[in-house]
Amino acid sequence: MPDWNSLLNELNQISSAGPFDVLRRKYLKHLSEITGRNVIIYYSGWLQKPGIPDAAINDNDKNGFMTTIHGLDRSKGLDLILHTPGGDLAATESIVDYLRKMFGTDVRAIIPQLSMSAGTMMACSCKSIVMGKQSNLGPIDPQFANLPAHGVIEEFQKAVDDCKKDPSRIPLWQPIIAKYNPTLLGECQKSIAWSQDIVQDWLRTGMFKDDESKDEKIASIIRELGDHALTKSHARHISTEKCKEIGLIIEDMELNQDLQDAILSVHHACIHTLTSTPAFKIIENHNGVAFIRLAQFAIPQNITIPQNIMVPPVTPPTPPPFNPQDKPDKK
Secondary structure, three states, rough: OOOOOHHHHHHHHHHHHHHHHHHHHHHHHHHHHHHHOOEEEEHEEEEEEEEHHHOOOOOOOOHHHHHHHHOOHHHHHHEEEEEEEEEEEHHHHHHHHHHHHHHHEEEEEEOOOOOOHHHHHHHHHHOOOEEEOOOEEEEOEEEEEOOHHHHHHHHHHHHHHHHOHHHHHHHHHHHHOOOOOOOHHHHHHHHHHHHHHHHHHHHHHHOOOOOOOHHHHHHHHHHHHHHHHOOOOOOOOOOOHHHHHHOOOOOHHHOOHHHHHHHHHHHHHHHHHHHHHOOEEEEEEEEOEEEEEEEEEOOOOOEEEEEEEOOOOOOOOOOOOHHHOOOOOOO
């Protein structure tokens, strides 16, 4: 028989789970039942709460993955649902390394809407990527203070060429080049090489590990995703059809209606949470174990202060039974 403290803890757990948590966990559980695999969502609220730096991928996110992976049957693999603007390159490399230590290469990415920049790199580390007609990946070219690394190098080279051709143009270029830190050019070059090297390695050891013509396919993918001259903008939205065209292994979400409905139900439940609660980052598994970060707004300064809220790995409240008739509207 549970003692007083055990019952009190259980009551606190039930009362702390709001309707958004119950709804989200209901559809996460249902998705896992359909696939027979572990499911973890990695959702950022950068669209709903712009301007929060920690909405991007960062080292703190590994705590969320450690929390949500603990206790899972890793032999079932992992479906990783990504919705992120990207973020820190070093943190991304570290998180992917951790996921591979836990699940090997049996990780499948699912993109209900957007997984940009470093989020695209994470998707490329997986064995395949599930995308729908509404899904997009993005370029993987690195950024420095919102400046594309490729763009910095191109501008510097253009200045060199112009000044060699016509020295009278040196005064025109001086104020432009002066805005760059002396080490910026070298850092841009290293960052480009770093991002391309790790994605090449992930593709070679994951998505294309058994493909005899992997080198040619990987070179094409890196060129299409990593060359700023081709993508034109770091914000470029790369469609499902384009992802297939450049050689990525893409699974069409629409080919399995039950899977599509389950994925989009999870997606819409997450967006409702990010829109209607202070949450700006959700990492959560299909068992209801979650690592949720909240944004608090100070009054009257209106300063955004991120806080870590860790939901301990306990049994969540039992959600209402799944009923196909009460699915949220889909795109």
